[in-house]
Amino acid sequence: MRFGFDIDDTLINLREFAFHLYNEKLNENVELSVFKALKTIEIHEAFGLDKEAGGKMWNSLAEEVYYSSCPAFDGAVETLQELEKNGHEIYYITARKAEHGERTKNWMIENGFPVKDDHFFCGMKDHEKIHTINRLELDYYFDDKPAVLETLLDIPTKVYAIDNSYNRELDIPRLASWFELKELISE
Template identity: 85%
Template sequence: MKFGFDIDDTLINLREFAFHLYNKKLNKNVELTEFRALKTLEIHEAFGLDKEAGGKMWNSLAEEVYYSSCPAFEGAVETLQELESEGHEIYYITARKSEHGERTKKWLIENGFPVKDEHFYCGMRDHEKIETIRELELDYYFDDKPAVLETLLDIPTKVYAMDNSYNREMDIPRLTSWFELKEILSK
């Protein structure tokens, strides 16, 4: 089978990692419960930042957010390793800017994710990401972003949302843990 995965906030806990960095850099102590209640992908509102200031903050921390010690969600690495060992094809489809492509692949490999160059797609806007998913004719695709997930509901690919506070309004199958994937596949 062919499996497609978004990276940020699907396989790795990027937003929460960035949230802790914001607290540290801004010398604040915003509670994690406030983060978990956010209804947007962006985290700046929890710190009282407007969109412009939030964008500047994110960009100033991008290096640290993307390439330091951001953790994978529990079970993500092992699940993908197991899928690969069973002979399944693993595809990464990320909207990260293309200039982050090679370093992102390297980071994934260093953190135990199985990566093949020809199965790694980076630097796409949402509509390009959607076209890639369609063209690959994936059996399963996992993402967190509502704008992407909503547009994939009419294709044969089985689409799942990685559960996050900003996508809970969607009526779509979801994962709350990577350990659930085995159960999904056994159905």
């Protein structure tokens, strides 16, 4: 089978990692429960920042957020390694800017994700992911972002939302843990 995966907040816990960095850099102590209740992908509101200040904060921390010790979600690396071991094809489809492509791919490899050069797609806008997903004829695709998921509702690929507070309004099958994937594909 062919599996497609978004990266940020699908395979790696990027927003929560950034949330902890914001607390540290702003010398704040905003509770994790505030983060877990956010209805937006952006995290700046939890710190009382407006969109402009939040954007500046994110950009100032981008290097540290994207390329340091951001953890994978529990079971993500092992699940993808097992899929590859069992002969499945794994594709990464990320809206990270193209200039982050090679470094992101290398970071993924260094952190244990099975990555092949020709199975890594980067630099598209959210609404453009559908074209790559259709062209690859994926059997399954996993993402967290409502703006992406809403474009994929009428395609043959089985699409799953990675459960987050900001995407629970979507009526779409979801995955709450990477340990659920084995059971899901055996159905």
